Amino acid sequence: MSKILEPTVWRSCRALANRTRLSLLKALIDEPPLCVQTLAARCKLKKSVCSQYLRILNARGFLQASRCGRWVDYSLGANPSVRHADDILRAVIKALKGCSSPKDYRTLLKDLTIFTCPKRILIVRAIQAHPGHSVSELGTLCHIPYQTLQRQLKKLESRAVIIREETCIMLCRPTHPLAQTLLNLVLENR
Numbered sequence: 001m002s003k004i005l006e007p008t009v010w011r012s013c014r015a016l017a018n019r020t021r022l023s024l025l026k027a028l029i030d031e032p033p034l035c036v037q038t039l040a041a042r043c044k045l046k047k048s049v050c051s052q053y054l055r056i057l058n059a060r061g062f063l064q065a066s067r068c069g070r071w072v073d074y075s076l077g078a079n080p081s082v083r084h085a086d087d088i089l090r091a092v093i094k095a096l097k098g099c100s101s102p103k104d105y106r107t108l109l110k111d112l113t114i115f116t117c118p119k120r121i122l123i124v125r126a127i128q129a130h131p132g133h134s135v136s137e138l139g140t141l142c143h144i145p146y147q148t149l150q151r152q153l154k155k156l157e158s159r160a161v162i163i164r165e166e167t168c169i170m171l172c173r174p175t176h177p178l179a180q181t182l183l184n185l186v187l188e189n190r
Helices: 009-016 019-030 036-042 047-059 085-097 102-115 118-129 135-142 146-158 177-188
Strands: 063-068 071-076 162-164 169-171
Touching (some): 009 019, 009 085, 009 102, 009 118, 009 177, 019 071, 019 085, 019 102, 036 047, 036 071, 047 063, 085 102, 102 118, 118 135, 118 169, 118 177, 135 146
């Protein structure tokens, strides 16, 4: 029986929240499988940089690698032993299919950066468990200094994950499917 690997959602988001790595995934959507040399040429990268980025994506469970002689071909495919890799990869692929160029990655990158910090995950979980708290109450609950909490709340608010009402903070559902998927994973992955 294989062991389920537990990479954190925030580390997976950090791996994906990069325009160049998204370009690599997009190239693999358009024409899989591809070797490092071909991917590097398509994305205008040095082979060493391309290889490093592919290793990062593979470590997060988003790629399948197969050896053909001295070449390694990569294709998209969630590693079943990496928890949530399939859910995240499906949502990212769906979002990438709507992009015609790297300039279109803006919304995708904004969604991926919602949870690139573990403090934001802690805050969202605290809001879900104890809705209606004020900022100072939330800071006490999360053990986060006030200035840091304000900075993280501002990022969550700008990405439509929370709403500040007069005296309290509430969760709201983001409009983009990728952001919704990430929020659901964060809230269920306790």
